Amino acid sequence: xxxxVGVSPTDAQKKASTVMGIETALAKASLDVTSLRDPQKTxxxxxxxxxxxxxxxxxxxxxxxxxNAPEFSKLNVSVPDxxxxxxxxxxxxxxxxxxxxxxxxxxxTSAKLLPKAFVNENFSFYGQVLSGVAELRPRWKRCVTATxxxxxxxxxxxxxxxxxxxxxxxxxxxxxxxxxxxxxxDIESINWMSADTKKQAQIKLHAVAEKIGYPxxxxxxxxxxxxxxxxxxxxxxxxxxxxxxxxxxxxxxxxRAEWTMTPPTVNAYYDPSQNNINFPAGILQPPFFSxxxxxxxxxxxxxxxxxHELTHGFDDQGRQYDADGNLRDWWTAEDEKRFKEQADCxxxxxxxxxxxxxxxxxxxxxxxxxxxxxxxxxxxxxALLDDLAKKDTPQGLKVDGYSQSQQFFLGYAQDWCExxxxxxxxxxxxxxxxxxxxxxxxxxxxxMPQFGEVFGCKPPSRMIAAKTCRVx
Ligand SMILES: [Zn+2]
Numbered sequence: 001x002x003x004x005v006g007v008s009p010t011d012a013q014k015k016a017s018t019v020m021g022i023e024t025a026l027a028k029a030s031l032d033v034t035s036l037r038d039p040q041k042t043x044x045x046x047x048x049x050x051x052x053x054x055x056x057x058x059x060x061x062x063x064x065x066x067x068n069a070p071e072f073s074k075l076n077v078s079v080p081d082x083x084x085x086x087x088x089x090x091x092x093x094x095x096x097x098x099x100x101x102x103x104x105x106x107x108x109t110s111a112k113l114l115p116k117a118f119v120n121e122n123f124s125f126y127g128q129v130l131s132g133v134a135e136l137r138p139r140w141k142r143c144v145t146a147t148x149x150x151x152x153x154x155x156x157x158x159x160x161x162x163x164x165x166x167x168x169x170x171x172x173x174x175x176x177x178x179x180x181x182x183x184x185x186d187i188e189s190i191n192w193m194s195a196d197t198k199k200q201a202q203i204k205l206h207a208v209a210e211k212i213g214y215p216x217x218x219x220x221x222x223x224x225x226x227x228x229x230x231x232x233x234x235x236x237x238x239x240x241x242x243x244x245x246x247x248x249x250x251x252x253x254x255x256r257a258e259w260t261m262t263p264p265t266v267n268a269y270y271d272p273s274q275n276n277i278n279f280p281a282g283i284l285q286p287p288f289f290s291x292x293x294x295x296x297x298x299x300x301x302x303x304x305x306x307x308h309e310l311t312h313g314f315d316d317q318g319r320q321y322d323a324d325g326n327l328r329d330w331w332t333a334e335d336e337k338r339f340k341e342q343a344d345c346x347x348x349x350x351x352x353x354x355x356x357x358x359x360x361x362x363x364x365x366x367x368x369x370x371x372x373x374x375x376x377x378x379x380x381x382x383a384l385l386d387d388l389a390k391k392d393t394p395q396g397l398k399v400d401g402y403s404q405s406q407q408f409f410l411g412y413a414q415d416w417c418e419x420x421x422x423x424x425x426x427x428x429x430x431x432x433x434x435x436x437x438x439x440x441x442x443x444x445x446x447x448m449p450q451f452g453e454v455f456g457c458k459p460p461s462r463m464i465a466a467k468t469c470r471v472x
Pocket of ligand 1: 308312372
């Protein structure tokens, strides 16, 4: 990259090792990925003066003024040790080293917007080396992604117009309510939670807000200048706009109507600090949802995702927030202990899964997502059984050769039907709090005796866990 901006090969090599040295020092001062999931380790309120005292080499007060930050009295310094490590870098590195570091970051961040040589160099490392991708995606796909990244709610309006019907929204909302009802029943039935905590859990469950499809109020991009002949400038101005929009939230009440995913995104999320679940229009289409599919398929496909997001409010991370989204522990020490015992079963089970030879999953890192997958599918399954009973539809009723229950599991498996290269699987095993698709299917259903029953699996079988784990 340095060579591409005109540095001689020898100097480029030196500068590259400077960058690597600074990155390594900053990485060592960072929290590991597993700890980053623990809000107790990432919430540290400080005054600006306290922040200044742990980073004397960086004038944060000048920085806040330079970026036009509104006045504030305290801030969350997520990882104080990182700021201290950052201060050490500033104290021990020369000004030239710091300039080289920032220069590389500037070029690297914008590489995708620069001429072909930069695009290819960027791809050869992040695409090929790190992820094993064989070839760069076609230009039009990269352009659509860039538009989604930079002007997501403008692209989103068009996406919603073309793909998202009122019927989809209605059916999803009904399913969400049914699965919330099942979660309420489930909380009452579990034996590891105390009666008082159950009451609190019900309060939290009833306070969950549901957001489906797209925001009520679209982001206003009218102040962003987009010019047909200035790709780099467009990207720069769109980022500037987002950065300003974020800074202007300082000192204002939380906007609970805001989305952190764009409408075309094929994903969903639970926000613990707002206690809401969010399903962008992008995930409310096949294979996750179809207006033409029967309920059994839809419950298995999108229903399990709905259940997944809902349980996030009660997993090892989400349970530390109350119904209003404040970081406040509402569990007794005994509940916590028993929850941990149940959850440890998943930690052990998933730590035994290996996506590529020689690499195992990190059961602690993936715990929240695994609990959500396992709990989510159970809630969706109970909701389907209730739905079938209400309509007097027998569970064994076959459509296209499969019973209702079998269709449910097929719908679920279709969610995760994808190919992953070994390089990407290796990287994900070390960094991604989600298990890879293979185990999101096989790991989950092997914990459900119902799966073995409806497909006639005989023990011992890979599809029947020796010890079935369950929290929800
Ligand atoms: Zn999740």
